[in-house]
Amino acid sequence: MTTGNDKQVRTDFIERMGLVAQAENMPRSAGRLFALLVYDGGAVAFGALAEMLQISRASVSNSVRLLEERGLVKRVTRPGERQDFFEVAPNAFAALLAASAARVAAARTEVAKTLGELPDEAQGPHERLTEYLGFYEAIGEGLNIAISRFGDRKKS
Amino acid sequence: MTTGNDKQVRTDFIERMGLVAQAENMPRSAGRLFALLVYDGGAVAFGALAEMLQISRASVSNSVRLLEERGLVKRVTRPGERQDFFEVAPNAFAALLAASAARVAAARTEVAKTLGELPDEAQGPHERLTEYLGFYEAIGEGLNIAISRFGDRKKS
DNA sequence: CATTTCGTTCAATATATTCTGAACATTCTG
DNA sequence: CAGAATGTTCAGAATATATTGAACGAAATG
Numbered sequence: 293m294t295t296g297n298d299k300q301v302r303t304d305f306i307e308r309m310g311l312v313a314q315a316e317n318m319p320r321s322a323g324r325l326f327a328l329l330v331y332d333g334g335a336v337a338f339g340a341l342a343e344m345l346q347i348s349r350a351s352v353s354n355s356v357r358l359l360e361e362r363g364l365v366k367r368v369t370r371p372g373e374r375q376d377f378f379e380v381a382p383n384a385f386a387a388l389l390a391a392s393a394a395r396v397a398a399a400r401t402e403v404a405k406t407l408g409e410l411p412d413e414a415q416g417p418h419e420r421l422t423e424y425l426g427f428y429e430a431i432g433e434g435l436n437i438a439i440s441r442f443g444d445r446k447k448s
Numbered sequence: 449m450t451t452g453n454d455k456q457v458r459t460d461f462i463e464r465m466g467l468v469a470q471a472e473n474m475p476r477s478a479g480r481l482f483a484l485l486v487y488d489g490g491a492v493a494f495g496a497l498a499e500m501l502q503i504s505r506a507s508v509s510n511s512v513r514l515l516e517e518r519g520l521v522k523r524v525t526r527p528g529e530r531q532d533f534f535e536v537a538p539n540a541f542a543a544l545l546a547a548s549a550a551r552v553a554a555a556r557t558e559v560a561k562t563l564g565e566l567p568d569e570a571q572g573p574h575e576r577l578t579e580y581l582g583f584y585e586a587i588g589e590g591l592n593i594a595i596s597r598f599g600d601r602k603k604s
Numbered sequence: 605c606a607t608t609t610c611g612t613t614c615a616a617t618a619t620a621t622t623c624t625g626a627a628c629a630t631t632c633t634g
Numbered sequence: 635c636a637g638a639a640t641g642t643t644c645a646g647a648a649t650a651t652a653t654t655g656a657a658c659g660a661a662a663t664g
Contacts, residue, residue, distance in 0.1 A: 298567040305562040305577075312555045317473055319622060330580060333572050338641070348624050353642055374632065374640065380576075385583040392587070399468045406461040411454040416489050420536075421461075424486060427541040430598035431548070431591070438590025442583060475652060494611070504654050509612055530610065530662065 302331055306345075321347050322355040326364055326380070335368050335377035363387035389442060393435040400428035458487055462501075477503050478511040482520055482536070491524050491533035519543035545598060549591040556584035 306327045313323020324345055329336060336344075342352045356378055359365035366381040381387065403425045410418050462483045469479020480501055485492060492500075498508045512534055515521035522537040537543060559581045566574050 298570060301562060301565045301567070302573075304565075308558045308562070312558060315473065315551065317471065330576050331573050333576055349641070351623055385579065388583065389587060395471060402464045402468060406457060406464070409457045409460075411457070414454060417458075417487050420486050420489055423541065427544065427598060430594040431545060433597065434590035434594030435587070437593050438586040441589065442586035505611075507653055
């Protein structure tokens with residue numbers, strides 16, 4: 293589909309992904325930044341990010357720190373270049389999956405903790421919390437399967 | 449573990465789940481309300497929810513509406529009783545999984561939409577967005593597996 | 605039928621989050 | 635070494651979200 297205005301497609305993608313990120317508990321500008329890196333590929337300079345996304349350099353600094361912490365973005369430098377450059381981390385999507393799995397595991401642990409503290413006579417709560425635990429186990433297993441399948445997909 | 453203060457265990461569980469809900473893009477009080485229903489089992493009166501959770505009735509109204517919309521809670525009435533009662537929906541955990549899957553599908557659609565709009569010469573972006581799409585497909589499949597497995601678990 | 609109970613809605617408040625500009629330390633440049 | 639460029643931090647502004655009290659309509663009560 294060669295409509296000509298490919299810049300618009302890029303901008304739309306970046307904005308959409310900003311909203312998706314927001315729906316997944318991540319600041320919108322971090323999502324936009326990540327989307328930009330995915331779309332453009334390669335390493336983008338710190339200053340260029342601020343300019344293209346029209347956000348302050350402070351915001352770039354915070355966003356890239358967040359994305360680095362989550363293993364989604366990698367900071368690289370170049371000989372002769374003073375600025376920091378950023379690119380999508382090699383295993384970014386796997387990291388995204390791993391982060392989801394970790395959140396589920398944390399929730400699972402909370403339920404398990406309560407189950408352990410439950411007095412013996414609380415049969416009803418015990419039964420219901422066990423089902424709750426099963427829910428988190430199911431979702432955790434599903435994510436693990438997704439992780440392995442995604443790994444396979446890349447190789448093929 | 450019969451420590452005696454089982455009320456404390458219940459309160460802790462409710463508060464913990466409030467935080468878990470918050471981490472999953474749901475208002476804290478909705479999470480607490482749901483946790484209370486899971487823990488106690490059976491149907492709880494509107495007024496009792498406000499009192500036990502120490503929140504306003506307006507907040508109960510908003511929370512139960514949200515939880516009803518997501519299929520997590522069911523409103524029931526009782527002959528002779530004027531208040532509404534609320535209980536965990538029969539398939540609440542399945543609904544929770546379905547909601548996750550729907551969110552993933554929505555994100556997937558956004559990426560797919562961009563892929564469709566991409567100009568032919570944009571080979572690089574096409575390649576990278578395809579990988580992105582694969583990520584959402586993997587997570588979607590994982591959730592579907594979780595859904596079917598969770599169904600199985602209940603039957604056994 | 606006046607009064608109470610019940611649940612919802614709405615505007616305002618409270619709270620949490622995100623973003624920014626300014627100040628800063630560090631490193632490079634000429 | 636003076637000045638510019640770079641990235642970070644922090645306090646405050648801007649924004650978004652959640653919670654509340656008050657007003658309201660509907661339904662039951664006595």
